[in-house]
Amino acid sequence: MEEIRLTRWSDHFGSRSTASQIRQYIVNLLNKSVSVVVDFDGARNLSPSFVDELIGKIFEVFSPEEINHLLRLKNASPETQALIRRMIQQRVDRKKATTIFDLHRNVLEDYSAFVRSFIHIADDRIRDFVHRQLDDGHLWPDFLLQVSPAYARIATVDELAQSGLLHPETARIFRENDGKPYHLYQHQIDALEKARQGRSYVVTSGTGSGKSLTYFIPIVEAVLRGKASAGQVLALIVYPMNALVNSQLQALETLRQNYETRFGKPFPLRFARYTGETRDEERQTIRQNPPHVILTNYVMAELMLVRPEDHRLLRRYPDGLRFLVFDELHTYTGRQGADVAMLIRRLKERAAAPDLIHIGTSATMVADPKASARERRETVARFARRMFGHPVQADDVIEETLIPATRGEAVSPAELAGAVRAAAQGERVDSLEAYLQNPLSAWVEGFFGLEKQDERYRRRPPQTIPAAADRLAAETGLGTATCRDALIHWLTLGSQIKSEEQGRAFAFKLHQFISQGRAV
Structure with missing residues (x-):
């Protein structure tokens, strides 16, 4: 048997690194079936992270039966004993965590242990008060929960193609990996109709509602119906972050691969990412043979206006830009919003076709829960008019249809x-x-x-x-x-x-x- 007195290792018990050294020593002894006694005499102000590192992690290596047989603790104060029990229980619960609620609890417990590791209060009354505040969730109130709603589905792309609302080739493009046709939501159908009328519009709907289809389907339709000139960019799609550009690029690549594998012919839509992550040789290819669609961010869009070598990408002749899309429109507020609004006007002056369609997509943009549907659409339309410099009306704002x-x-x-x-x-x-x-x-x-x-x-x-x-x-x-x-x-x-x-x-x-x- 070997006795380990904590005060001989350190006089500060808030660091995981110190506890890790002691634990590794204990584990080596336990692996040799040596009984170990950990003496807490004189050890004060132990942090939860120290105790978790010292004792809690041992329960990840050894079974409770082995620990009861080989490991003993002595001279631990009642407060320390309660802390040890809590850290052990957290480790045991973490092993059994299977739901999001388990994960949430574990994350908060880890964060609580992290916060408590910085609290070293000598006065018992003040320390008890602070810990009660933490236990009562003073720094982390109850979580909020929201069930994601169901969206009203209207028709598949095959049904729309049969009715003449979509080009047959469009229906062949927009399919699941298993070949099933996309089943479109009401707000996607509404956006398609606005585009068919040549009207600008803003789509406000939740995450995962397929907002990108509200502009990609109309763009593909324009290409297939011969409205794209050779060697000219038809659509400029601007995202606030490169991560969104890359995500959309991957989605388009998946559509392209599935289409070419399924039908054995080239994908009709040419697209390219044009950001700071685009390599020089790719940029040269894009400049020499402009694609139908450019995915970019607002900083690169600004550079495309001022760099001579990019002028071919944004030009009014012979036909000009037909679609100008700004994703996550709600992110452009304040000073940045004013800068982007001016950028839009310069883009339009340089490259807009006479019938340019302005498209914005966004999550819900009106926070007032008492606002009526008409008031929400009026507010969004007013914002869109200022951003695009175009007379977007309330009827041009498409909201999600929930069921x-x-x-x-x-x-x-x-x-x-x-x-x-x-x-x-x-x-x-x-x-x-x-x-x-x-x-x-x-x-x-x-x-x-x-x-x-x-x-x-x-x-x-x-x-x-x-x-x-x-x-x-x-x-x-x-x-x-x-x-x-x-x-x-x-x-x-x-x-x-x-x-x-x-x-x-x-x-x-x-x-x-x-x-x-x-x-x-």
């Missing part, structure tokens, strides 16, 4: 209470349809997902689980803890059940805000 994913009808409090009890006890369902018909699913979607305004559905602001549990308890007469357990289980289950239309029965987002610390 309920659940199938449930109004139920009695007793029926809802029965569904809550079953969920709290871990009930599982075998099919997507059974999940979407469950009364609790409809309640969750109504609280975290959708609300009605002006006869249309809109996103409900994110809510906390405790607020939802309180409301559900009031409606069902059940305990708040039961309702909370039911909500966590049912949301987790919804995120695991696959849906061909939506990806998952209930996809949702967690929003965790972390406050900056202040002086005590």
